[in-house]
Amino acid sequence: MRWNNRARPLGCLLAVFILTVCLRIPAAPQITTAPSPPATTSVAPESQPPVPPPAAPTPVILIDAAHGGTESGAVLGPDNLEKDVTLTFARRLRQDLISRGLQAQLVRDSDTLLSADQRASIANQSRPSLYICVHATSQGSGIRIYSAMLPSGSDNRGPFVGWETAQAYTLLRSRLLQQQLTASIQKTRFPIRSLTAPVRPLNNIVVPALAIEIAPATGQVSQLATADYQQMISAILANAIAGIRNKLEGRQ
Numbered sequence: 395m396r397w398n399n400r401a402r403p404l405g406c407l408l409a410v411f412i413l414t415v416c417l418r419i420p421a422a423p424q425i426t427t428a429p430s431p432p433a434t435t436s437v438a439p440e441s442q443p444p445v446p447p448p449a450a451p452t453p454v455i456l457i458d459a460a461h462g463g464t465e466s467g468a469v470l471g472p473d474n475l476e477k478d479v480t481l482t483f484a485r486r487l488r489q490d491l492i493s494r495g496l497q498a499q500l501v502r503d504s505d506t507l508l509s510a511d512q513r514a515s516i517a518n519q520s521r522p523s524l525y526i527c528v529h530a531t532s533q534g535s536g537i538r539i540y541s542a543m544l545p546s547g548s549d550n551r552g553p554f555v556g557w558e559t560a561q562a563y564t565l566l567r568s569r570l571l572q573q574q575l576t577a578s579i580q581k582t583r584f585p586i587r588s589l590t591a592p593v594r595p596l597n598n599i600v601v602p603a604l605a606i607e608i609a610p611a612t613g614q615v616s617q618l619a620t621a622d623y624q625q626m627i628s629a630i631l632a633n634a635i636a637g638i639r640n641k642l643e644g645r646q
Contacts, residue, residue: 463507490632536585
């Protein structure tokens with residue numbers, strides 16, 4: 395009985411000691427972690443559609459109605475002068491070319507007198523894709539297409555171009571276009587001839603240049619002044635020129 399009474403204080407002291415030690419032990423520190431950034435996914439840039447190449451410039455056809463003013467040209471009838479036939483036809487051809495998506499301009503759009511040198515200067519300054527000089531005649535039948543006939547020994551050398559042989563640089567191209575137009579018109583079975591001749595101002599022009607001469611198909615010279623005949627020839631020529639548009643664009 396005495397042993398038990400003495401053991402109680404010791405048990406109490408032991409319990410107090412353990413409690414004191416537990417209170418003195420610092421609590422384990424809490425470790426906080428920063429929130430991780432949200433996951434990102436790389437987005438590839440949107441592919442841009444390919445840029446199409448620039449369109450080729452629309453070819454420009456410069457139409458030169460021969461004669462004018464006091465220079466009447468051939469007398470094709472009592473009231474039928476070449477200067478009037480060529481101007482009327484040039485206006486028709488201009489409209490037909492525009493309706494086919496080409497650009498067309500006239501050297502003269504009125505009864506004006508221009509010298510051959512003036513006509514060549516206008517063509518050389520405007521630099522068309524093709525220069526066409528229009529003539530009319532009572533001889534022959536259908537259409538004749540002329541390219542320049544240069545004088546012998548007409549090679550241009552050095553930095554300057556001779557006025558009388560300016561066409562030398564583009565004569566081969568002029569004749570290539572002449573052949574292509576002739577071949578196209580032949581398919582229509584309309585009478586056509588391809589020739590070379592010293593027709594002014596072809597020799598003085600530095601861009602591809604041709605002369606067109608229209609004649610009656612029936613032998614009646616009065617046919618040249620009729621709207622139906624002019625419209626038919628104009629449509630034939632405009633179709634042929636539009637058919638070689640890619641060749642004309644290639645010059646640009």
